[in-house]
Amino acid sequence: MLNSRVKFLYRPEIDGLRAVSVVLVCLFHAGVPGFSGGFIGVDVFLVISGYLITSLIVDDLKGQRFSILQFYEKRARRILPVLFTVVLVCVPFAYFWMLPEDYSLFLKSLVGVFLFSSNIVFFRSVDYFNPTAEEQPLLHTWSLGVEEQFYFFFPLLLMGLYRNRSLLFLFILGTVVLSFSLSQSFSARWPAFNFYMLPTRFWELGVGALLALWLPAKSINNFSLFLRLTFNVLGLAFIITGAVIYDSSTPFPGFYALLPVLGSVLLIVFAKSTSPDFVSRLLSLRPLVALGLLSYSLYLWHQPVLAFGKLRLLDAPSWKFNALLLILSLLLAIGSYFLVERPCRYSKIFQGRKALTWSVCAILMGLSYPAYSLMGNAALNGRYSPQVVWLSNSSNFDNPDLEKCRGNRVGSHCVYPPPLLARDFSGKIAVWGDSHADQLMPMFVDIGKELGFSVLEFSFPGCPPIPGIRRLDVAGVDCSQNKKALNFLLKDQTVKIVILHAYWQHYIDDENAFIENADIYSETHKVIQALSEAGKTIVLIGPVPKHPTNPRLVVAKSKHFGYEFRPQLTIQDHIANTIVSRSLLADFERSFASVSLFDPSAYLCKAIVCAVTFDGQMLYRDSNHLASQASVLLMQPLKQLIRKISRDG
Numbered sequence: 001m002l003n004s005r006v007k008f009l010y011r012p013e014i015d016g017l018r019a020v021s022v023v024l025v026c027l028f029h030a031g032v033p034g035f036s037g038g039f040i041g042v043d044v045f046l047v048i049s050g051y052l053i054t055s056l057i058v059d060d061l062k063g064q065r066f067s068i069l070q071f072y073e074k075r076a077r078r079i080l081p082v083l084f085t086v087v088l089v090c091v092p093f094a095y096f097w098m099l100p101e102d103y104s105l106f107l108k109s110l111v112g113v114f115l116f117s118s119n120i121v122f123f124r125s126v127d128y129f130n131p132t133a134e135e136q137p138l139l140h141t142w143s144l145g146v147e148e149q150f151y152f153f154f155p156l157l158l159m160g161l162y163r164n165r166s167l168l169f170l171f172i173l174g175t176v177v178l179s180f181s182l183s184q185s186f187s188a189r190w191p192a193f194n195f196y197m198l199p200t201r202f203w204e205l206g207v208g209a210l211l212a213l214w215l216p217a218k219s220i221n222n223f224s225l226f227l228r229l230t231f232n233v234l235g236l237a238f239i240i241t242g243a244v245i246y247d248s249s250t251p252f253p254g255f256y257a258l259l260p261v262l263g264s265v266l267l268i269v270f271a272k273s274t275s276p277d278f279v280s281r282l283l284s285l286r287p288l289v290a291l292g293l294l295s296y297s298l299y300l301w302h303q304p305v306l307a308f309g310k311l312r313l314l315d316a317p318s319w320k321f322n323a324l325l326l327i328l329s330l331l332l333a334i335g336s337y338f339l340v341e342r343p344c345r346y347s348k349i350f351q352g353r354k355a356l357t358w359s360v361c362a363i364l365m366g367l368s369y370p371a372y373s374l375m376g377n378a379a380l381n382g383r384y385s386p387q388v389v390w391l392s393n394s395s396n397f398d399n400p401d402l403e404k405c406r407g408n409r410v411g412s413h414c415v416y417p418p419p420l421l422a423r424d425f426s427g428k429i430a431v432w433g434d435s436h437a438d439q440l441m442p443m444f445v446d447i448g449k450e451l452g453f454s455v456l457e458f459s460f461p462g463c464p465p466i467p468g469i470r471r472l473d474v475a476g477v478d479c480s481q482n483k484k485a486l487n488f489l490l491k492d493q494t495v496k497i498v499i500l501h502a503y504w505q506h507y508i509d510d511e512n513a514f515i516e517n518a519d520i521y522s523e524t525h526k527v528i529q530a531l532s533e534a535g536k537t538i539v540l541i542g543p544v545p546k547h548p549t550n551p552r553l554v555v556a557k558s559k560h561f562g563y564e565f566r567p568q569l570t571i572q573d574h575i576a577n578t579i580v581s582r583s584l585l586a587d588f589e590r591s592f593a594s595v596s597l598f599d600p601s602a603y604l605c606k607a608i609v610c611a612v613t614f615d616g617q618m619l620y621r622d623s624n625h626l627a628s629q630a631s632v633l634l635m636q637p638l639k640q641l642i643r644k645i646s647r648d649g
Contacts, residue, residue, distance in 0.1 A: 106138065173285075391552055
């Protein structure tokens with residue numbers, strides 16, 4: 001199956017492909033329009049990595065000169081010097097610029113970097129596609145964690161099975177199929193694990209390894225120039241198409257990752273610098289090859305530069321501003337390539353046992369700082385004011401019963417007060433919705449107590465209170481409980497009032513919202529009609545003003561940096577952003593006598609801008625979730641509405 005006489009040679013067109021992949025990743029992180037799927041550049045990297053490293057190991061095994069210690073030494077010289085340089089530069093900026101909660105995560109990510117486990121750290125703490133993830137300087141090192149975990153055992157596998165190369169090929173092929181199946185299965189159920197972890201990323205590296213084992217035995221020259229050109233065009237088209245049409249809502253990796261992976265395979269197989277076709281020539285152009293040589297340094301620099309640029313600003317940076325930061329990243333990459341990467345990689349001083357010794361020492365020294373800081377709680381060591389510390393902790397603005405009640409299955413829903421204490425209450429109010437409803441539960445409970453109602457909670461994150469409709473841009477969401485919630489409410493005659501509250505702007509107005517059933521009007525109409533016919537009175541809570549950034553963190557930054565804070569959302573912007581959802585909800589109020597509409601913006605946006613604080617109270621948890629403290633403005637008018645409804649009913 002394998003030809004033992006072919007020696008692995010340098011291929012400049014692969015450096016050109018590296019350049020394409022790193023550019024896509026950089027443009028994605030910079031938010032440049034048209035590259036919402038640029039994150040697939042990492043998948044291209046993984047295929048290339050699997051191909052190149054396996055090719056080099058196989059070449060050494062053929063010549064009977066492979067040494068596992070030499071392999072790790074070369075990896076150390078290749079990976080660690082620039083990585084440690086970038087980390088060293090990040091530390092002072094993180095220390096002075098990051099807010100406490102983010103700084104604590106940065107310290108944990110430092111540990112992850114030095115132990116090659118940052119993918120595990122971020123799997124446990126960060127949604128890669130959440131806008132707040134963009135402020136983590138070392139977020140991109142998750143892919144290095146995946147690679148180094150792969151190369152921790154893969155060379156040993158090649159050594160053990162190399163003599164039986166057919167078995168080796170079949171074993172890797174079977175593992176690739178298993179990993180891909182796992183990735184496809186996990187894409188909806190456990191999206192974070194699927195994105196970050198080696199078991200569901202192995203297949204991409206494995207495909208590259210299979211290429212390295214198969215390709216030398218095949219003569220690509222047997223293919224006509226037309227076929228080679230066709231395959232090269234398809235390969236490049238696959239990668240660019242994925243970068244353009246994919247976005248944060250794409251379940252990834254899994255089936256959708258086939259596009260960049262197959263594109264990479266086609267280009268690795270058919271693109272040759274000596275070939276006359278234009279794709280091969282394009283990838284072999286000197287500027288592109290040079291950028292490919294810089295790709296590792298550029299990849300390491302771009303995320304910290306973009307993250308710290310965003311951290312220092314109150315407003316979300318424009319893609320044009322980020323493009324300037326990418327130029328700075330390129331300059332830093334050029335400097336580190338010539339001053340750090342090349343000298344450490346090729347210098348005789350940094351070779352053999354010295355390289356491994358220095359690497360171990362650097363890792364131990366690197367671990368000492370975050371370990372000490374975390375143990376000593378250095379994130380809160382007095383350099384932050386108490387108010388900044390308070391604002392930075394998102395849990396201070398959650399529903400206190402968040403973990404207990406959100407997402408509970410029907411039948412174990414939360415009742416306020418508990419049933420044994422609710423005997424003297426005249427009836428029940430049911431609050432049904434997504435996480436937006438859950439955030440305001442303390443207010444609903446207080447209103448119920450004052451008006452003599454017990455309160456039931458049915459809140460399912462990512463699910464509007466409409467059976468059959470859910471967000472598809474958040475994988476792993478289970479909305480099946482909504483149908484049970486509706487049936488429960490229809491049967492329970494003690495429930496007098498049903499409050500429906502959800503992230504209406506996202507489900508209805510936002511262009512990037514994806515829902516299972518696009519006919520949200522008719523589906524909502526069915527729910528309201530069924531509840532009305534069951535004798536329920538319905539209160540629709542209108543869309544909450546959504547801010548362009550997280551107001552809580554913006555206020556914390558303004559206090560930390562001494563900036564003057566100005567609210568960013570005007571009432572005119574809010575009306576324009578919610579014109580469809582507001583119209584739809586108002587239509588239900590006109591169509592059903594049992595429906596009343598409560599508009600939060602009438603109390604949050606009394607002036608030209610929509611407030612984010614009131615009397616020193618923070619009104620928002622993040623850009624679109626109100627904090628439980630928002631009841632300071634909303635409780636009295638909503639209580640008056642419910643009192644009127646209960647009297648009229």
